[in-house]
Amino acid sequence: MRADLEGVAGVKDRFKGPIIERRGQVHDGSTTDQRLLDSRGATDWVHTDPWRVMRIQAEFVEGFGALAELGPAIAVFGSARTAVDNPFYALAEEVGAKLARAGFAVITGGGPGAMEAANKGASEAGGASIGLGIELPFEAGLNAWVDKGINFRYFFARKTMFVKYSQGFVVLPGGVGTLDELFEALTLVQTQKVTSFPIVLLGSAYWSGLIDWLRDTVLAQGKISQDDVEMLQVTDDVDEAVAIMVAARENRWPTPAPERPE
Numbered sequence: 001m002r003a004d005l006e007g008v009a010g011v012k013d014r015f016k017g018p019i020i021e022r023r024g025q026v027h028d029g030s031t032t033d034q035r036l037l038d039s040r041g042a043t044d045w046v047h048t049d050p051w052r053v054m055r056i057q058a059e060f061v062e063g064f065g066a067l068a069e070l071g072p073a074i075a076v077f078g079s080a081r082t083a084v085d086n087p088f089y090a091l092a093e094e095v096g097a098k099l100a101r102a103g104f105a106v107i108t109g110g111g112p113g114a115m116e117a118a119n120k121g122a123s124e125a126g127g128a129s130i131g132l133g134i135e136l137p138f139e140a141g142l143n144a145w146v147d148k149g150i151n152f153r154y155f156f157a158r159k160t161m162f163v164k165y166s167q168g169f170v171v172l173p174g175g176v177g178t179l180d181e182l183f184e185a186l187t188l189v190q191t192q193k194v195t196s197f198p199i200v201l202l203g204s205a206y207w208s209g210l211i212d213w214l215r216d217t218v219l220a221q222g223k224i225s226q227d228d229v230e231m232l233q234v235t236d237d238v239d240e241a242v243a244i245m246v247a248a249r250e251n252r253w254p255t256p257a258p259e260r261p262e
């Protein structure tokens with residue numbers, strides 16, 4: 001590639017990518033390509049914010065590309081610490097399987113515990129078992145039952161994927177991570193950023209304290225409305241949880257009526 005060409009009136013046109021320099025503006029005889037390929041030296045720029053912006057964009061591009069054709073999906077959340085012999089492991093497995101049989105892809109955080117159980121249920125039932133993992137300092141990697149996984153660096157990019165590609169959330173007992181996911185969903189429904197988005201809490205004994213506090217303190221002191229409390233549907237019955245998701249799907253995409261009724 002030529003860095004300079006004879007331009008009009010015998011003046012040298014010097015090209016720097018899309019920039020042309022002439023006369024007193026010419027400072028450097030190299031091309032953009034040369035500067036890219038020849039550049040060496042300090043590497044600290046890879047840790048700067050503009051470069052991070054590129055990586056953040058890349059996470060969105062990768063996520064949207066990987067999940068665009070997923071079809072109807074439900075996110076299942078729950079504790080990373082739920083042990084294999086805990087009854088909630090079996091419940092998460094059952095919910096994964098039944099959601100898959102109802103035609104939903106199952107999306108989890110791709111980690112251990114309740115996430116692994118839901119992925120296992122979905123995968124063994126022949127459904128789409130998706131894991132949206134997160135890079136953590138003590139990361140264990142995606143669980144063995146994730147059939148399609150993406151590992152995110154950034155929580156906020158990962159959270160966008162859960163909401164964009166799920167039609168509802170099933171939430172099993174969990175800690176800070178699960179509560180964060182639950183309250184993010186509640187905020188998005190309350191502010192109508194998402195519509196027709198059921199949130200089911202599985203495990204009434206575990207969740208009753210939270211529901212009572214929301215009703216007796218938060219609602220009683222006017223910080224939320226009755227509608228907000230009613231966004232949360234609590235059950236111990238996996239079939240009921242799945243039925244709520246199926247009903248919301250039918251509400252969202254009713255079976256198309258025949259074009260010309262008989």
Ligand SMILES: C/C(=C\CNc1ncnc2c1ncn2[C@@H]1O[C@H](COP(=O)(O)O)[C@@H](O)[C@H]1O)CO
Pocket residue numbers: 076077078079080081108109110111112115132133134136139140173174175176177178179181
């Ligand atoms: C704690 C351990 C591993 C953590 N690994 C995780 N991998 C993927 N996603 C995770 C992980 N930990 C939390 N999450 C997300 O939060 C929810 C669970 O958090 P909780 O605090 O355990 O309730 C879960 O839904 C994930 O999306 C090693 O045991």
